[in-house]
Amino acid sequence: xxxxxxxxxxxxxxxxxxxxxxxxxxxxxxxxxxxxxxxxxxxxxxxxxxxxxxxxxxxxxxxxxxxxxxxxxxxxxxxxxxxxxxxxxxxxxxxxx
Amino acid sequence: xxxxxxxxxxxxxxxxxxxxxxxxxxxxxxxxxxxxxxxxxxxxxxxxxxxxxxxxxxxxxxxxxxxxxxxxxxxxxxxxxxxxxxxxxxxxxxxxxxxxxxxxxxxxxxxxxxxxxxxxxxxxxxxxxxxxxxxxxxxxxxxxxxxxxxxxxxxxxxxxxxxxxxxxxxxxxxxxxxxxxxxxxxxxxxxxxxxxxxxxxxxxxxxxxxxxxxxxxxxxxxxxxxxxxxxxxxxxxxxxxxxxxxxxxxxxxxxxxxxxxxxxxxxxxxxxxxxxxxxxxxxxxxxxxxxxxxxxxxxxxxxxxxxxxxxxxxxxxx
Numbered sequence: 001x002x003x004x005x006x007x008x009x010x011x012x013x014x015x016x017x018x019x020x021x022x023x024x025x026x027x028x029x030x031x032x033x034x035x036x037x038x039x040x041x042x043x044x045x046x047x048x049x050x051x052x053x054x055x056x057x058x059x060x061x062x063x064x065x066x067x068x069x070x071x072x073x074x075x076x077x078x079x080x081x082x083x084x085x086x087x088x089x090x091x092x093x094x095x096x097x
Numbered sequence: 098x099x100x101x102x103x104x105x106x107x108x109x110x111x112x113x114x115x116x117x118x119x120x121x122x123x124x125x126x127x128x129x130x131x132x133x134x135x136x137x138x139x140x141x142x143x144x145x146x147x148x149x150x151x152x153x154x155x156x157x158x159x160x161x162x163x164x165x166x167x168x169x170x171x172x173x174x175x176x177x178x179x180x181x182x183x184x185x186x187x188x189x190x191x192x193x194x195x196x197x198x199x200x201x202x203x204x205x206x207x208x209x210x211x212x213x214x215x216x217x218x219x220x221x222x223x224x225x226x227x228x229x230x231x232x233x234x235x236x237x238x239x240x241x242x243x244x245x246x247x248x249x250x251x252x253x254x255x256x257x258x259x260x261x262x263x264x265x266x267x268x269x270x271x272x273x274x275x276x277x278x279x280x281x282x283x284x285x286x287x288x289x290x291x292x293x294x295x296x297x298x299x300x301x302x303x304x305x306x307x308x309x310x311x312x313x314x315x316x317x318x319x320x321x322x323x324x325x326x327x328x329x330x331x332x333x334x335x336x337x338x339x340x341x342x343x344x345x346x347x348x349x350x351x352x353x354x355x356x357x358x359x360x361x362x363x364x365x366x367x368x369x370x371x372x373x374x375x376x377x378x379x380x381x382x383x384x385x386x387x388x389x390x391x392x393x394x395x396x397x398x399x400x401x402x403x404x405x406x407x408x409x410x411x412x413x414x415x
Contacts (some may be wrong), residue, residue, distance in 0.1 A: 008230050010331055019230070045320050048352075055322020055351050057208075058377035081334055084208055086322055 001026055005035060006082040014042045028058060029071040031081055045072075046083060049090050055086045117196050121156040122269045124148040126277045126298040126393070131364040132381050139384035142278055142393040143367065143377065144270075151189040153398035154270075158293050159189030161265035162254050163197070172252040177202050179244060180254040181227070181236035185325060185398055186258070186291075191220035198400035202251070204240040206232055210324070212402055234333045256291050258336035263297035269300025270294065270395075278393055282306060286347065286379040286394040288314045288372050290325045292338035294395065299342050313343035314379040322351040325397060347382065350376040357381070358400060368400040 005021045015021060021038070025031035036043035045056075051071055052058050058065045059082040065073045075081070110359045114120045125148060129141040146154035166172035177200040178190060187203040194201035200223040205214065208229035217224055227239040237257065244253045256262050274282070285297040285302060292313075299311040319331035327336070340346070351371070358374025361367050369377070371394040380394040 008320065009232055009234070010321075010328070011197060013319065013331065045318065053322075053351075054355065056320065082230070085232065085320055086208065 001077045001079065003031060003075050003077075003079045003081055005031060006080060008083055008085055010031065010085065011042060011045055011083065014039045014045070025075055027075060028065055028073045028081065032071070033060065057084045057086050058082070059084060061082060103262070117150050118160060118193060120150045122149070124156050125272065127365075127367070129361065129365055129367075129377065129380075131377065132361070132377070133384070135381065136384045136390070137388035139387065139390040139392060141377075141380050141384050142391070143369075143380075144274065144277070144393060144395045146395050146397055147369070147373075147399040149189075150252035151185070151192045152402065153185035153188065154294055154395060155189040155397075156192070157265040157269055158256060158259075158262040158291070159186055159193055161268070161381070162256065162261040163190070163199070163261050165261040165264075165317070166252060166254065167197075172199065176200075176252045177223075177250060178252040178254055179204070179240060180256055181205070181233065181240040182256065184209050184402070186256050187217045187222070188213065188220075191217040191222035194222060195220045202243075204236045206236050210403055218412075226392040233327075235331060242338050251302075256293065257333075260337065262291055263300070263337055266294050266297025267301045268297075271296045271305070273303055274298065274302065274393060278391060280306065280308075281385065281391045282309050282393060283390045284310045284312060284380075284392040285385050286312045286314055286376055286383055286392065287343075288326045288379075288395075288397065289329060290327055290372070292327075293333050294397075296337055296339065296342055302341075308316075310345065311343045312345045312347050312383060313340075314347040314349055314376060316354075316375070317348035317350045322347070323354050323372050323375050324370070324403070326375065330386075347379045347380050351375075353378045355377050362400060367396065369396040370398040370400050370403055383388050 003025055006013050007019055024033045025034050032043055060073050061080055124145050126142050126144045129143055133139055134139050149156035179202040181204040190201050203217055203222055204225045204227055206229050207226040214224055227236040244251050289295055295313050302309050316326050316328045319328045354371050354375030357378040358369055358371050376394040380392045384390050384392045
């Protein structure tokens, strides 16, 4: 499945500034693993050994994956996955001023 | 403590004030004795800023910024106070605005917790939501665009650049700590958000208690869950922030801060927010490293402000 991952500003240092990444994945887990393969280190920021970190929300389209099937949530073609900090703290160096 | 002690004897002196504005400050300091067992004779003090009427340390800065703007004529009837805020400052502006009959508009990232949004609306403030993917810096930029478009309509309070923010702590937090703990104090640990609390309090303490080591604390990672704190290296640097003011800098990760907030609720009966948990974790680190230290930190707000019902928060506006 061809999906789009939306990257929050604090992680854009790892994606060379990209705010969106297009990749192939059938589940959220695959999407994050593929992201890690492209941008080493990013998975640790999103997940710990128990799954998605407590202070990070991952949305499959409009739905928080905690209310779906967590990392095993299946994705369809053209789905949009958003990684959103649970809070609104610091942003990233890519934001302009 | 004896269970039979009379509660009147345990209470501090009650005070009577002409308005809610006057009731800001003079917050209590309590010792965290269960944590002290891990140290070599240290005392750890927590200043309960959540005892402010708006529920957070931000009442102090908001009051000073509003009073100074009114005195200078920049804020007046017919002009709307506007600012970007991740929450607590917004609550404070909204509360003080209601008390003084001022219009208040607040720009918050859409992923601020639901209770925050509900509280500021309860005070009658206008709430403007910014892109959650852009965090608090996105809210700052959104706010600047609104002000640039209609400069005559708004007074842009700009807590990140407003010198009345650290001034509030120079005038109140610092002197209160001086009076409450006094010369025995050896260290203070203060989290950095706008940096107002840290800048104002530290400058006061460096002048009046020069032996005290002042440590600034921030999240260890750019993507963190310590609401209200800023990872400075990856953020727009607040104009009021000067990294030379603290003697030292500490970094705390989100999990440590969250776990400490959970722990001290159960062990001390103090239910604090995550940034306060990080502050306390930092204070404990310092207390462990220095035998007989007297370390003070701040509980910025209460934990119930973060009971975010996730199910109500599912639908963001992108």
